[in-house]
Amino acid sequence: MTKPSVDVQEFINRHPFSRFQWITFALCFCIVLLDGFDTAAIGYIAPSLIQEWGVSKPALAPVLSAALFGLAAGALMAGPLADRLGRKKVLTGSVLVLGLFTLLSGFAADLQSLTVMRFITGIGLGAAMPNAVTLMSEYCPTARRSLLTNAMFCGFPLGAALGGFLASWMIPQWGWRSVLVFGGVSPLLLLVVLLLLLPESVRYMVAKGYDHTRIQAVLSRISATAANASSFFLSETRAVAAGKSGLAVVLSPSYRIGSVMLWLAYFMGLVIFYALVNWMPILFKDAGIAPKQAMLISALFPLGGIGAVFCGYLMDRFNADRIIAIGYLLTAAAIYAIGQATGSVGMLVVVVFVAGTIMNTAQSSMPALAAGFYPTQGRATGVAWMLGIGRFGGIAGSFLVAELARRQLGFDQVFMVLAVPGLIAATALFIKLRAHPDSGKVSLQAMPQSH
Secondary structure: OOOOEEEHHHHHHHOOOOHHHHHHHHHHHHHHHHHHHHHHHHHHHHHHHHHHHOOOOHHHHHHHHHHHHHHHHHHHHHHHHHHHHOHHHHHHHHHHHHHHHHHHHOOOOOHHHHHHHHHHHHHHHHHHHHHHHHHHHOOOOHHHHHHHHHHHHOHHHHHHHHHHHHHHHHHHHHOOHHHHHHHHHHHHHHHHHHHHHOOOOHHHHHHOOOOHHHHHHHHOOOOHHHHHOOEEEOEEOOOOOOOOOOHHHHOOOOOHHHHHHHHHHHHHHHHHHHHHHHHHHHHHHHOOOOHHHHHHHHHHHHHHHHHHHHHHHHHOOOOHHHHHHHHHHHHHHHHHHHOOOOOOHHHHHHHHHHHHHHHHHHHHHHHHHHHHHOOHHHHHHHHHHHHHHHHHHHHHHHHHHHHHHHOOOOHHHHHHHHHHHHHHHHHHHHHHHHHOOOOOOOOOOOEEOOO
């Protein structure tokens, strides 16, 4: 009997989520967790830097945003590289860079050297996250892709929150450098595990024409029935011109408007996220809250990202663009509410946690939205460029609060300004929905690939 040719995504959809896929999920989750920890760590050590090095708040803006410039550069380079060289090579290389230079940051002698180290760390951070998202999404069954990708991406806000809790415990005992040493050693230990256990994306292997037996060996770890296949092929959501990959797909007429709107929405979300993660401990301290209490309350904000799991469930069942746009509208209202809640620490705790839950739910759902929007030939680039261009929003957020502080805006006025990007992000996703009405619930398998 002739062996059949097997559609890779249909094969993944047909079989139960295997131990092999759970291991891939866990490894990608750990990468994103450490990414979140290392990204947010600088905000938690900022008050200690002010005290130890005697620098002003505005002078901290370059070191707070240095990693974000690196994140943007890393993401913009890593997407096209991963679409050319593979997800695993770029992922393991990025984890090596972020671990090594976070560790070296712990031994920085002054603000200038710390700024340089944070920039190089950022390149590793920026390359790691989009490729973890891409690799995970390409091993997910269509019906649970958003749920599983969002659950994996929750590692980022959880890592950022973990940074706050660990910093509040470690800094009084061992100083601010201990936080960076911990944040550097952990990825280097993880790297060893990644080299041993992390697989290459099977969809990437098919798209690049890898040897049949290599693809079969990977799929056999999901189900032994892969041995029955004579060959493997891909299905995509929309036809892709032959030979096009990477940025040529992302900026093609079929994807251009959606790409720009994804960039704008993610940019605005990161204006809010980094403005608050980097400056919230200082803003609360200036509002009269004790430093340790300010740090712990601030740590509640990124912790709220666990809501993305529920959002992923909704995205798999309803229009994903509309679900996330509503999240950004609610974010704008919640951020504004933080500025009105300084009268009571108890109320502030509740409002910060609620705002963090809503904001991070929307923001953490964006990579899954992008991964579902693009075909395999441009998926790593599409996700990475959204994250990379969005990083400039993080840079803008860091400098925005520094500028608002220089202009001596009140606590409530700062949060009123920070609510506006939420409204802009929601508008961008409604525009994407109008331009691509079929893209809000995109499966990784919908029509035969064009050759």
